[in-house]
Amino acid sequence: MKNLLDILSNPHKRMPLDTLMKCEVVLEKLDFKRSEGLPPSGAQGKEQIFNPLLEVVNKCLQSPLANHTLKRTFGSTLHALNGPEIKNLPPPAKIAKVEEPPMEIPDVLQGEIARLDSRFKVSLDTMQTLGSEGSISLFAELQSARLPCVPPLQVFVPRGYPAAPPAASVARAAHSKPDHFLKLLNKAMDHKCARLPKNCSVGQLLDAWEMSVRQACAPNATTANYAPVPALGI
Known part of the structure; x- marks a missing residue:
């Protein structure tokens, strides 16, 4: 989780793909709504260490530049995994119509x-x-x-x-x-x-x-x- 915090804090920092996949698994298991509604208590134990990370993630998601930040952070990785974007073939070039010269009668x-x-x-x-x-x-x-x-x-x-x-x-x-x-x-x-x-x-x-x-x-x-x-x- 510290690695994920470092990634969100410093987008220019490069991380291995395995680390990013582990961070993705951890984020999928978290309940953001529940974490925001419950006040911190001593009974939560290890969950308290994730609060700074959740605050950073929540702050990034509320930013108007969230999509840009996510694309800048994970865009190159997704591009390497999925390959280039599939685009439609360009339309065929129009063939110039050759008009025959009219018959000229003297x-x-x-x-x-x-x-x-x-x-x-x-x-x-x-x-x-x-x-x-x-x-x-x-x-x-x-x-x-x-x-x-x-x-x-x-x-x-x-x-x-x-x-x-x-x-x-x-x-x-x-x-x-x-x-x-x-x-x-x-x-x-x-x-x-x-x-x-x-x-x-x-x-x-x-x-x-x-x-x-x-x-x-x-x-x-x-x-x-x-x-x-x-x-x-x-």
């Missing part, structure tokens, strides 16, 4: 598409990669009451347009089969594209496509008049 191409005749319906290919540095893929549909329904024309416009010419390819559904009319249309389209200027425009390419459709629909259309001509490329 103003020259936008103006030319806006000035096209109403029989040509042009739309942007939604399957192409946004922000790609290659060509711009467009789909052109020919809507005319005097012409049959034909597959759309896929037009590839390079980034350097109008300095670089566009290229065209007649789109075809996956389930459809090439028939005689489509063969005539492709032959006529290759023949028309071979006669276009070197730096042709999208409008000229669509006009050549319309003329190819009209020529393929002609009653006397034949493939014998067309020599194999490579399609116009970029």
Whole structure:
């Protein structure tokens, strides 16, 4: 008990762990309320020697700094016994969302598409990669009451347009089969594209496509008049 009195009187004094555990056992067996209510008498015998210790403990507990004193005295010991405090894991870091740059269509191409005749319906290919540095893929549909329904024309416009010419390819559904009319249309389209200027425009390419459709629909259309001509490329 004298060791416990020394600890409470001098918090900076270090004591072995065994001594602190013995002091804890003794304090658990004491009845503080009973000790405060009974006056000291000669019959108490050995209990009188604990009165100074109890007074010091009671005084420390009534102090506003009691928790700080107890933590400073027994904190390092409890930390060594129980280990570090368990804390929640930090929240995962937020992954920065990478936004793809929007598709930039040159103003020259936008103006030319806006000035096209109403029989040509042009739309942007939604399957192409946004922000790609290659060509711009467009789909052109020919809507005319005097012409049959034909597959759309896929037009590839390079980034350097109008300095670089566009290229065209007649789109075809996956389930459809090439028939005689489509063969005539492709032959006529290759023949028309071979006669276009070197730096042709999208409008000229669509006009050549319309003329190819009209020529393929002609009653006397034949493939014998067309020599194999490579399609116009970029």
